[in-house]
Each structure stands twice: as structure tokens, then as C-alpha cells.
Amino acid sequence: MTITSYLVLLTNITEQFLIVRLSKTVCSFKASRIRYLGYFVLILTLLPAPLLMNKPDFCPGELLLALQLFYFFGRLAAYSIIFSEISLRVLYIFLQTMSPPQIYMNICMAFIDDYELCNLLSFIIDSVIIACILIYLKSKKMELVVRKVIESLPKKIYINVLLISYIAAVFVMGENKPDHELYYKRYILPSMIGLVIFAFSIIKISISEAEKKTTIDMLSKQVENEVKYYEKINSIYGEFRSFRHDFKNHMICLGSLIEANEKDKALDYITEIENLSSVEKKQFNTGNIIIDALLNDKNDRAATVNSVILFKGMVPTTGISNVDLCIIMANAIDNAIEACGKDTSDDRKEINIEADFQQGYFFFNIANPIFEAVSIKSNNTIATSKSDKEHHGFGVSNILRTVRKYDGEAEMSADSGKFTLDIQLMLRAEEV
Missing domain, CATH: 3.30.565.10 (Histidine kinase-like ATPase, C-terminal domain)
Structure with missing residues (x-):
């Protein structure tokens, strides 16, 4: 094995560790140190498989298929072990981790002829991106926010993200294939169907989001009106309490005027008391x-x-x-x-x-x-x-x-x- 091959193994392990850390952070998985150790032991046993798959002279067709199945299902098993569950979200994380390195690798191959170097760069790029996301989430303390967002997203969003990453990997890979036309017929043309489905799904989601915004805006206005109404009621109630506080004194004064047979002054005093109350009079009578x-x-x-x-x-x-x-x-x-x-x-x-x-x-x-x-x-x-x-x-x-x-x-x-x-x-x- 060359130095580049050893670096590929090291960066692959680093990438796997960061993937687990990011998944644990945003999906609230629980993993003990013993499971971490068992996971990486399993990953280490799986890592030689992709190296052998890239050597066609050493790896005949039957062995290649066996190695591919061993590698992919082994990684899925490794994720299930570390996260202590076998579920759709574990499968999703496993599938989602496959496309980005392939995309980065195919982009590198457009500029660099060395396959192992491109493989190394793809794992480095993926590791750096995942590390930056982790650092950002930790520094901004957004783990809980991201978890809530992930839990609230509909399943269609996850499927669309997976679909578009797969289509992107297929398209980028096709540019580096020597049998360009054959590859397009086998993979890219069928992928176009997925692209059309993705486009329609995005439109549907956009319409749904627009309807939600409309509903939220309408409800916000209703809540705003209710708040204003209750504020007005509170203001009226405060004025009434103030008036009630002075009511006893008003009755004493009014009684004194009546005892003194000051009828006109008593009536004027009653008018003044009435004007003191600024309780809103009913302006409209609509029947409702x-x-x-x-x-x-x-x-x-x-x-x-x-x-x-x-x-x-x-x-x-x-x-x-x-x-x-x-x-x-x-x-x-x-x-x-x-x-x-x-x-x-x-x-x-x-x-x-x-x-x-x-x-x-x-x-x-x-x-x-x-x-x-x-x-x-x-x-x-x-x-x-x-x-x-x-x-x-x-x-x-x-x-x-x-x-x-x-x-x-x-x-x-x-x-x-x-x-x-x-x-x-x-x-x-x-x-x-």
C-alpha cells in the first residue's frame, strides 16, 4: 500500500467519526464508548473492501459483487450498532453519507488524473465540511433548534434531499466515464425521471408553504385584533375601578346637596359624575x-x-x-x-x-x-x-x-x- 492509501484509510476513519458525531448531535442518538469502539473496529475491517474493489485485476466480478455487498451492508450494520437501533433514520443517514464523497471525488477527477489522490481529497473535503457544521452548531448552541427542525420536517423533504444528492452524483460521475454515451443511457436518462419527480415535489411543497404563510398571516391578524380588544377591555375596566373608588365620596356629596334642598346643583353634579365615566358607549348596532x-x-x-x-x-x-x-x-x-x-x-x-x-x-x-x-x-x-x-x-x-x-x-x-x-x-x- 502507498502512503496515499494509508492517508485514505485515515481520512475515511475521520470522516466516519465526524458523521457519527454529527448524527448524534442533530438526531439525539445515544452512544456509549463501548459502542463507539465496536463501531470503529467494524469500520476498520470494512475499509480494505473499497481498496480491493478499485483493483479490477485483483478483484474478479464475483468477488467484486461480494465485496460491495459486504462493504455496504457492513456499514449499515455499523451504524445500527452505534445508534442502538435499526430504523429508517439510520438507513437514511447511511444512504446520505454515500453520495457527497462520490460527488467530491468525481469533481476532483475532472482536474486530477491520480485516482487515489482524488479519493483522498474527497474524504478530506467531506470531513472538513462536516467538521465546520459541527463547530458552527456547537458555537451557536443550535443543537436543540436543529433537532426540532429535523423532527418537524415532512418525510418528503428527506426523500427529495436523498434523491437530488443521488442524481447529482450520477451526473457528475458521468462526466468522467470513458464510455460516456453508454453511461448516460444506463444511469442518467433514468435519473431524469427522478429529477422530474423531484421538481414536481418541490413545487408542491412550495405551494403548501405559501398556503401555510397565508394561514399564519391571517391568524396573526386575528390574534392581533384580539389582543387590541382585550387591551381596550382592560383599559375600560381600569377606568371603571377608578370611578368606583370615588363613588362613595360622590354619594356623600350628592346626599349633602339633596339634604340642603339644592335640587339644581344635585342634578348638575349627577351630570358631572356621568361625564367622569369614559366607558365606551356602543357606536354600532349591527345585530351581531x-x-x-x-x-x-x-x-x-x-x-x-x-x-x-x-x-x-x-x-x-x-x-x-x-x-x-x-x-x-x-x-x-x-x-x-x-x-x-x-x-x-x-x-x-x-x-x-x-x-x-x-x-x-x-x-x-x-x-x-x-x-x-x-x-x-x-x-x-x-x-x-x-x-x-x-x-x-x-x-x-x-x-x-x-x-x-x-x-x-x-x-x-x-x-x-x-x-x-x-x-x-x-x-x-x-x-x-
């Missing part, structure tokens, strides 16, 4: 107390941009869930308030809302002034004007999705300085 609270909250927000909400009509309490009602009305009003906020003048703006329900249908119309051009696309969507387009622009899409849920229709128009959204949907008997 949840929507009343929503409109009260949105009207306060509208006031910050010198705007007011004017409501006319009634909102149903059955046939559509309150969550869906809030999705439609909250997003529509938020967009209207945002549009009004773009006016820099001191003019008062009005957001007009009309709602009604009859014969099993719910009708909702909102109109607000606009102060910049609004582009309504053919699919009834509006391009967001916010710079962070990835995390905004869900308002209209959430409205349309909810409307479709009730087999409804939505029409939008933007002309003569006014934006209008008109919705009609079918109420359901089972919704409460």
Missing part, C-alpha cells in the same frame, strides 16, 4: 355583538388617519361563522383604512359599509376614497403596494377564499377616486 366590537375597534383605528366608519344595515348571527365574518370585514376595513391613511390633507374621509341578509344570502358592500392608482388584476386580486410583498397582500386573497367557501361572488372596482368591494355569499343552515 362580535361585529359591533370589531367595528368599534376599527373605527378607533380609522380616527388615527382622520377617517370615520359609517355603517348601515344588519349582520347575520347564523349561516356564516363569526370567524369568517371577521376575515371578510376586518380585512376589507383594514384595506380601506390603509387607503385613507395615504391622504396627507386634513380632510375627513368616510368609509361607508352596507350589510344585509335575506333569502339565504349575505350582502356586504364597502366603499372608501383612494389617493393613488389601484390596479385590479383579471383574477380579482390587487397587487400590494407594500415593499415587503412576500408577507403582505394576503387581505384580499383571504376575503376571496372565504367568499368562495360559501359559494359566493366578489366584485371590485376602482374609479372616480373611490374603491368599492361588493360581496354576496350563500348562508349555510349548519353555520352558527
